[in-house]
Amino acid sequence: NAGVTQTPKFQVLKTGQSMTLQCAQDMNHNSMYWYRQDPGMGLRLIYYSASEGTTDKGEVPNGYNVSRLNKREFSLRLESAAPSQTSVYFCASSEAWGLGYTFGSGTRLTVV
Amino acid sequence: QQQVKQSPQSLIVQKGGISIINCAYENTAFDYFPWYQQFPGKGPALLIAIRPDVSEKKEGRFTISFNKSAKQFSLHIMDSQPGDSATYFCAAIPGTASKLTFGTGTRLQVTL
Numbered sequence: 001n002a003g004v005t006q007t008p009k010f011q012v013l014k015t016g017q018s019m020t021l022q023c024a025q026d027m028n029h030n031s032m033y034w035y036r037q038d039p040g041m042g043l044r045l046i047y048y049s050a051s052e053g054t055t056d057k058g059e060v061p062n063g064y065n066v067s068r069l070n071k072r073e074f075s076l077r078l079e080s081a082a083p084s085q086t087s088v089y090f091c092a093s094s095e096a097w098g099l100g101y102t103f104g105s106g107t108r109l110t111v112v
Numbered sequence: 113q114q115q116v117k118q119s120p121q122s123l124i125v126q127k128g129g130i131s132i133i134n135c136a137y138e139n140t141a142f143d144y145f146p147w148y149q150q151f152p153g154k155g156p157a158l159l160i161a162i163r164p165d166v167s168e169k170k171e172g173r174f175t176i177s178f179n180k181s182a183k184q185f186s187l188h189i190m191d192s193q194p195g196d197s198a199t200y201f202c203a204a205i206p207g208t209a210s211k212l213t214f215g216t217g218t219r220l221q222v223t224l
Contacts, residue, residue, distance in 0.1 A: 004155070033211075040121070040216060041216060042118075042201060042214045042215055042216040042217050043156070043201065043214040043217075044214075045211055045212075048211060090155050090156070092155070099144065099205070100146075100158060101146075101148075101156075101158065101212060102158075103155030103156050103157065105153070105154055105155050106153075106154075106155055
């Protein structure tokens with residue numbers, strides 16, 4: 001009963017490097033989301049996928065790309081990491097659009 | 113632009129006391145108001161939620177009070193316990209065709 005699994009849990013990148021954050025859910029949820037959490041700013045939506053095969057921008061999409069690989073998996077890619085992308089990243093999923101989010105345990109990313 | 117304003121940013125309550133966290137919103141289309149609880153190193157987890165057709169919802173020691181005319185809602189934690197120490201996020205969503213918007217979070221510390 002894993003719920004939402006994120007990998008890796010921690011990552012340090014140098015400015016300009018690229019990486020992909022992985023997310024998988026085993027609840028057969030249709031919708032998936034990527035958020036970033038920064039002190040004093042709450043949770044801000046980066047990208048979301050309302051259903052398999054669709055993706056859309058959220059509040060802070062610049063510098064990121066996503067792929068909804070299948071119903072279970074939703075990845076977030078940083079093409080050229082910047083220090084401003086230092087944050088904790090959370091993946092979430094929901095059965096119906098917007099309701100009852102289940103979050104993963106997060107990826108703590110530091111860009112130096 | 114913060115669509116859901118949350119206060120206070122931090123809160124210290126003695127064991128057995130009442131913790132109160134407030135949120136206000138502008139978008140009258142919001143019709144679902146969940147609260148999430150987040151422990152250090154973990155992702156947020158759904159705690160309790162309310163729709164605007166009721167003024168109050170209670171689950172154990174946790175109560176949401178909702179004031180539709182004032183566009184405000186609050187979380188009350190009765191008989192607060194040290195295990196309640198966490199960050200709490202209010203959130204809101206307009207119907208089923210949009211995304212969940214989070215408040216900035218309240219860090220609650222319950223002291224002995």
